[in-house]
Amino acid sequence: IPVSPFALVVFGATGDLAKRKLLPAMFQRDLAGQLPEEATVIGAARAHLREDEFLALAREAIEEHVPASERDAQAMERFLARLRYVAVNATGEEGWQELAQALAPTKERIWVFYLATAPSLFGPICEHLGRFGLAGGNARVVVEKPVGRDLASAKAVNEVIGRVFPEERIYRIDHYLGKETVQNLMALRFANGLFEPLWNAAHIDHVQITAAESLGVEGRAGYYDTAGALRDMVQNHLLQLLCLVAMEPPAQLDADAVRDEKLKVLRALKPIADALSSQNVVRGQYRAGASAGGAVPGYLEELGAAESMTETFVALKAEVETWRWAGVPFYLRTGKRLAERVSEIVIAFRPVPHSVFEPSAGPIKPNQLVIRLQPDEGVQLRLMIKDPGPGGMRLRQVPLDMSFSTAFGVRNPDAYERLVLDVVRGNQTLFMRRDEVEAAWRWIDPILEAWSHAEEPPKPYTAGTWGPSAAIALIERDGRTWADGG
Numbered sequence: 001i002p003v004s005p006f007a008l009v010v011f012g013a014t015g016d017l018a019k020r021k022l023l024p025a026m027f028q029r030d031l032a033g034q035l036p037e038e039a040t041v042i043g044a045a046r047a048h049l050r051e052d053e054f055l056a057l058a059r060e061a062i063e064e065h066v067p068a069s070e071r072d073a074q075a076m077e078r079f080l081a082r083l084r085y086v087a088v089n090a091t092g093e094e095g096w097q098e099l100a101q102a103l104a105p106t107k108e109r110i111w112v113f114y115l116a117t118a119p120s121l122f123g124p125i126c127e128h129l130g131r132f133g134l135a136g137g138n139a140r141v142v143v144e145k146p147v148g149r150d151l152a153s154a155k156a157v158n159e160v161i162g163r164v165f166p167e168e169r170i171y172r173i174d175h176y177l178g179k180e181t182v183q184n185l186m187a188l189r190f191a192n193g194l195f196e197p198l199w200n201a202a203h204i205d206h207v208q209i210t211a212a213e214s215l216g217v218e219g220r221a222g223y224y225d226t227a228g229a230l231r232d233m234v235q236n237h238l239l240q241l242l243c244l245v246a247m248e249p250p251a252q253l254d255a256d257a258v259r260d261e262k263l264k265v266l267r268a269l270k271p272i273a274d275a276l277s278s279q280n281v282v283r284g285q286y287r288a289g290a291s292a293g294g295a296v297p298g299y300l301e302e303l304g305a306a307e308s309m310t311e312t313f314v315a316l317k318a319e320v321e322t323w324r325w326a327g328v329p330f331y332l333r334t335g336k337r338l339a340e341r342v343s344e345i346v347i348a349f350r351p352v353p354h355s356v357f358e359p360s361a362g363p364i365k366p367n368q369l370v371i372r373l374q375p376d377e378g379v380q381l382r383l384m385i386k387d388p389g390p391g392g393m394r395l396r397q398v399p400l401d402m403s404f405s406t407a408f409g410v411r412n413p414d415a416y417e418r419l420v421l422d423v424v425r426g427n428q429t430l431f432m433r434r435d436e437v438e439a440a441w442r443w444i445d446p447i448l449e450a451w452s453h454a455e456e457p458p459k460p461y462t463a464g465t466w467g468p469s470a471a472i473a474l475i476e477r478d479g480r481t482w483a484d485g486g
């Protein structure tokens with residue numbers, strides 16, 4: 001879908017997100033021929049860089065994050081020619097006039113202000129945009145998560161942004177929603193007649209959602225220690241995935257129809273009782289261990305502190321109290337420095353009601369539909385078959401496997417490539433609405449509140465494993481097991 005001419009202003013342009021994701025994403029779209037000739041990217045940050053210094057930074061970022069086989073010198077020059085830089089002080093007066101001047105020649109275009117900054121700057125930046133006349137009808141604002149650190153602060157942030165931009169021009173990014181396989185979940189559910197009749201408590205035993213990372217907190221320990229896995233991953237990414245699995249079919253795929261259905265799921269989440277007991281929620285923190293690349297330090301060493309109550313792992317059991325899902329647990333799990341990087345959703349169906357086979361045929365494993373988000377994106381349906389050969393009836397579970405890279409052989413675009421252009425197109429479907437973010441916090445807050453009274457630190461786990469044993473006990477207590485790993 002073509003996009004209209006636009007100017008994208010990236011606040012925090014010298015930061016990690018801009019270098020790792022935003023600049024490479026825009027480069028990729030340019031390479032794909034999707035950027036109109038009149039598309040400009042203005043970097044804005046506090047640093048006093050000359051334009052050629054910013055261009056060098058952008059070139060380096062793209063070289064680092066886009067494989068050499070996917071770029072060529074001409075494309076690089078074309079993209080760099082679109083870039084500008086303005087030094088702006090988000091909390092002061094410096095640079096705003098210059099930014100307004102840089103935008104003046106583009107006033108017929110769509111303006112996208114991407115706030116890739118600390119959340120504490122969202123308010124001051126929006127306020128300046130308003131004051132300098134940059135927040136008019138053609139302007140949209142994109143904010144990165146986390147929106148707040150609890151319900152009260154999320155409301156305050158939303159309030160501040162809302163004073164300058166109306167809701168239909170605010171884009172709250174959850175980059176998981178831009179992942180190809182996550183969107184595919186909607187196609188799978190709503191473009192196939194096969195699943196919907198089975199998509200309920202009568203046929204589904206439980207759901208597992210895992211977002212496991214093998215990396216540690218890398219250079220982000222400062223931010224991470226104030227957040228923790230519950231705020232960093234569960235409040236947004238994991239709950240959004242849960243919503244897409246659990247929501248009722250929307251009447252159409254327009255932004256509000258989809259977001260209304262997700263909101264209903266968030267509101268139907270049963271409050272987690274007893275968050276300190278490890279019955280329903282387990283928090284962990286990694287200790288030194290080993291990953292594929294060798295020995296790795298523990299969280300406290302990376303943080304450079306003797307102690308921290310911040311969790312780098314969470315497993316929890318959520319329940320959606322609706323007719324469709326009554327009694328179906330949703331087990332959610334995420335963590336840093338786990339055994340491997342894998343994100344997937346497992347829909348575990350109920351066992352067959354009766355076995356017609358001799359015990360010698362072996363156990364009948366219930367069917368599973370696995371949606372693999374990364375790596376090796378794809379969909380797998382785990383079925384029972386007869387083990388081939390003359391050895392009589394022996395049952396075996398095998399995957400009916402559809403790997404996207406094998407099936408389509410195309411590069412999977414990064415979530416940001418899709419999402420930034422959706423902002424230009426004015427499509428909010430894959431962005432979180434204010435009430436959704438707040439409903440998610442409303443469910444998360446009591447867990448945070450309970451933890452704030454915890455005397456015991458998070459349960460330790462060795463880096464390179466599947467988290468604390470309490471996370472395994474959490475699901476096994478219900479007579480179930482994690483489908484993969486752990």
Ligand code: BG6
Nearest residue numbers: 145175211213232233237343374
């Ligand atoms: C971010 C979190 O939102 O998502 C990071 O802040 C995390 O801590 C990242 O590493 C994971 O994203 P992805 O796309 O690599 O699964």
